[in-house]
Amino acid sequence: MTDYLFEGLTSSQREAVAHVDGPILVLAGPGSGKTRVVTHRIAHMLRSGVYSSQIVALTFTNKAAEEMRSRVERLAPESTVWVSTFHRFCARLLRAYSNLVGLEPNYTIYDTSDSLQILKRALQTEEISMSHATPEKVAKAISWAKNNMVLPERYEANSANAISSIVQDVYPEYQRQLRAANAVDFDDMLMLVAQMLQENPDLRAALDERFRYILVDEYQDTNLVQYLLVRSLSQQYPNLGVTGDPDQSIYGWRGANLNNILDFEKDFDHVKVVRLEQNFRSTPNILSVADQLIGHNKRRKKKSLFTDHAPGQPVRLLTYSTSHEEAQAIATRVATYVAQGKRRPRDFAIFYRVNALSRAYEEALRQQGIPYMIVSGVEFYQRKEIKDVLAYAMLMNNPRDDVAFTRIVNTPTRGIGKSTILKLQVHALDHGISMMDAAREAGMIDSLNKRAAVAVAKFVAMFDRLSLKINEPVEEILGAILSETGLRAQYENSDDEEDLSRLENIDELLSSAREFDFQHPEDGTLEQYLEDKALVNETDEFDTALDRVTLMTLHAAKGLEFPHVFMVAIEEGLLPHERSKDSDAQLEEERRLMFVGITRAQEELELSTANQRDFRGRRMMTVPSKFLFELPREEMDFQAALGRYAPTSQEWDDIHEIPEDDFSQTGESGDFADNSPSNDPSPQTKMLMTAADMVKGPSSSKPKLNPDKFHQSM
Ligand code: ATP
Numbered sequence: 032m033t034d035y036l037f038e039g040l041t042s043s044q045r046e047a048v049a050h051v052d053g054p055i056l057v058l059a060g061p062g063s064g065k066t067r068v069v070t071h072r073i074a075h076m077l078r079s080g081v082y083s084s085q086i087v088a089l090t091f092t093n094k095a096a097e098e099m100r101s102r103v104e105r106l107a108p109e110s111t112v113w114v115s116t117f118h119r120f121c122a123r124l125l126r127a128y129s130n131l132v133g134l135e136p137n138y139t140i141y142d143t144s145d146s147l148q149i150l151k152r153a154l155q156t157e158e159i160s161m162s163h164a165t166p167e168k169v170a171k172a173i174s175w176a177k178n179n180m181v182l183p184e185r186y187e188a189n190s191a192n193a194i195s196s197i198v199q200d201v202y203p204e205y206q207r208q209l210r211a212a213n214a215v216d217f218d219d220m221l222m223l224v225a226q227m228l229q230e231n232p233d234l235r236a237a238l239d240e241r242f243r244y245i246l247v248d249e250y251q252d253t254n255l256v257q258y259l260l261v262r263s264l265s266q267q268y269p270n271l272g273v274t275g276d277p278d279q280s281i282y283g284w285r286g287a288n289l290n291n292i293l294d295f296e297k298d299f300d301h302v303k304v305v306r307l308e309q310n311f312r313s314t315p316n317i318l319s320v321a322d323q324l325i326g327h328n329k330r331r332k333k334k335s336l337f338t339d340h341a342p343g344q345p346v347r348l349l350t351y352s353t354s355h356e357e358a359q360a361i362a363t364r365v366a367t368y369v370a371q372g373k374r375r376p377r378d379f380a381i382f383y384r385v386n387a388l389s390r391a392y393e394e395a396l397r398q399q400g401i402p403y404m405i406v407s408g409v410e411f412y413q414r415k416e417i418k419d420v421l422a423y424a425m426l427m428n429n430p431r432d433d434v435a436f437t438r439i440v441n442t443p444t445r446g447i448g449k450s451t452i453l454k455l456q457v458h459a460l461d462h463g464i465s466m467m468d469a470a471r472e473a474g475m476i477d478s479l480n481k482r483a484a485v486a487v488a489k490f491v492a493m494f495d496r497l498s499l500k501i502n503e504p505v506e507e508i509l510g511a512i513l514s515e516t517g518l519r520a521q522y523e524n525s526d527d528e529e530d531l532s533r534l535e536n537i538d539e540l541l542s543s544a545r546e547f548d549f550q551h552p553e554d555g556t557l558e559q560y561l562e563d564k565a566l567v568n569e570t571d572e573f574d575t576a577l578d579r580v581t582l583m584t585l586h587a588a589k590g591l592e593f594p595h596v597f598m599v600a601i602e603e604g605l606l607p608h609e610r611s612k613d614s615d616a617q618l619e620e621e622r623r624l625m626f627v628g629i630t631r632a633q634e635e636l637e638l639s640t641a642n643q644r645d646f647r648g649r650r651m652m653t654v655p656s657k658f659l660f661e662l663p664r665e666e667m668d669f670q671a672a673l674g675r676y677a678p679t680s681q682e683w684d685d686i687h688e689i690p691e692d693d694f695s696q697t698g699e700s701g702d703f704a705d706n707s708p709s710n711d712p713s714p715q716t717k718m719l720m721t722a723a724d725m726v727k728g729p730s731s732s733k734p735k736l737n738p739d740k741f742h743q744s745m
């Protein structure tokens with residue numbers, strides 16, 4: 032009898048799916064069915080008598096979790112297995128046991144910019160002045176500490192690192208202020224749960240018993256805290272199943288530790304190890320390019336992957352003269368294939384290293400009338416108008432939320448100036464109360480004049496009226512906020528075009544609230560809605576049912592697959608990213624990122640660079656990525672697109688022979704979104720910068736490469 036759970040699986044896949052009790056490690060390359068094994072295994076466990084409530088499956092993005100949940104539901108329609116991201120899993124546990132870590136259940140989850148407000152305040156409170164560091168860098172160092180389970184009181188400065196001594200001084204105060212606001216930052220969610228489990232053995236044992244079977248997909252991207260979490264819940268019941276591919280580890284910058292997967296066999300006794308070697312996703316041509324690229328990483332174990340697919344098209348490598356041309360060519364290709372009926376828009380994806388690159392491709396697709404979507408859900412919730420509305424809701428849910436209070440007490444303007452807000456803050460700090468409570472005492476604060484006190488009192492009265500609605504459906508709450516506070520009127524009465532689009536965004540927010548109410552007819556609290564929004568991540572607005580071209584970062588592409596992939600802007604400074612220039616380990620991570628991109632492609636893959644790129648409002652000359660020279664060019668369709676010139680392998684070898692001290696000083700790196708520490712460029716980067724000049728040859732018509740400018744514009 033054929034069994035639908037095992038049918039069509041390879042023998043190794045079956046072996047993994049059939050495993051129920053005890054630790055299991057599935058180690059395999061891209062497209063080999065790891066995620067498929069996880070879902071089939073869950074269905075098989077359910078059939079073997081394990082209860083849904085005993086299983087939890089964890090992954091990193093909401094999109095991946097959703098995908099997994101729906102696949103499990105298809106295989107086992109009655110199941111209610113908890114499939115979640117690490118953050119949502121922890122958010123839920125924190126609500127249930129908030130008192131153990133000094134929180135109220137209605138705590139607020141701060142996003143990066145909100146946490147930064149608290150950090151700035153803590154830096155002020157501690158009177159720390161900074162000449163060589165920015166609050167962003169300090170925030171990053173604190174995040175690192177939290178991901179590595181270093182609690183504030185245990186943090187020790189490293190004398191060689193100036194930022195670490197600032198962190199030592201400010202971290203405890205930052206944490207104190209978060210707790211005073213009954214709030215957590217993203218990293219806290221995981222760290223606090225891990226701490227809670229460490230400090231409360233009974234709770235740990237109870238949860239271990241409840242979550243008897245834990246499955247983690249993409250285990251190569253776990254950091255120390257995540258590792259501690261799943262380990263501590265797998266003591267009496269060591270039924271931990273992890274799947275991953277060390278070559279796809281791309282979150283080192285967020286503290287992910289490859290050793291978690293490499294040491295799995297040492298962490299548990301009697302680990303079953305399954306290796307999958309057949310790739311079901313890509314053509315041999317694509318796989319070969321991926322394989323040769325990743326072969327340049329030194330820190331890895333070699334894996335073999337084969338496929339039964341026909342060779343397919345050769346992988347294309349195209350060099351355009353400008354980024355504009357690159358975008359036009361891609362959009363034209365998409366439009367042509369769609370017009371010929373060869374493909375649909377949703378078959379295509381365009382991957383880039385950083386979000387800021389997306390604009391050129393959007394514009395070109397728009398001109399061709401091709402529908403597309405940008406996968407970056409976070410940005411919507413970062414818009415000012417959205418944050419304003421949500422800040423009111425957050426304050427209603429948690430009146431101790433000082434960041435929300437500060438944000439909206441005078442938004443829209445109601446005559447409460449900066450100095451009034453500062454006086455409320457001082458009063459709050461002096462009396463150990465929240466700013467909202469300070470506002471309630473405005474009439475008694477001597478330093479406030481009468482007019483200011485009246486304005487604050489009016490605000491408090493309005494807020495209290497709003498708060499009466501806290502148990503209404505979320506759409507109604509948000510609607511009330513928009514009308515009572517005057518936010519909607521402010522935009523409606525404006526002639527500014529931008530305000531019109533803000534109104535549209537607000538309407539979109541309302542429809543998301545409506546959808547939430549609809550999906551949670553019984554249990555849809557404001558608290559839960561806010562948690563949902565706080566945990567939106569990059570891949571959220573991604574709906575494969577839509578027939579659109581997908582534009583996304585390489586990081587967001589993890590785990591996905593598309594018939595036709597374009598990887599653009601494969602240039603030094605972008606891929607590998609500027610910040611990887613100081614360390615071989617980071618360079619290897621960038622190479623893995625490129626590997627992840629390549630291995631998303633099922634049938635066709637086009638890699639491209641442009642000699643000149645417009646980026647963040649600047650035009651710069653580029654240098655082709657060193658990764659491009661590691662690819663098997665003889666197997667590829669290696670075109671100097673549109674007659675442009677690209678270096679050959681021989682030329683590249685020559686370039687490597689240039690003595691290092693011939694190079695002039697290059698510039699400092701500028702501000703990155705993630706604020707990684709900037710240091711002097713490594714000799715290797717210097718070499719690459721100058722190598723580009725060489726490659727391009729002496730041409731008087733071309734602007735000379737200006738490395739300083741290049742660095743600064745990144
Ligand atoms: P990644 O490392 O990129 O996350 P993965 O190992 O998780 O990849 P899956 O996404 O599970 O791989 O599978 C890749 C593709 O191959 C999917 O389209 C999946 O449906 C298909 N696939 C997996 N196993 C089989 C099989 N035995 N027969 C046919 N198709 C399969």
Ligand code: MG
Pocket residue numbers: 065066067248590
């Ligand atoms: Mg997968």
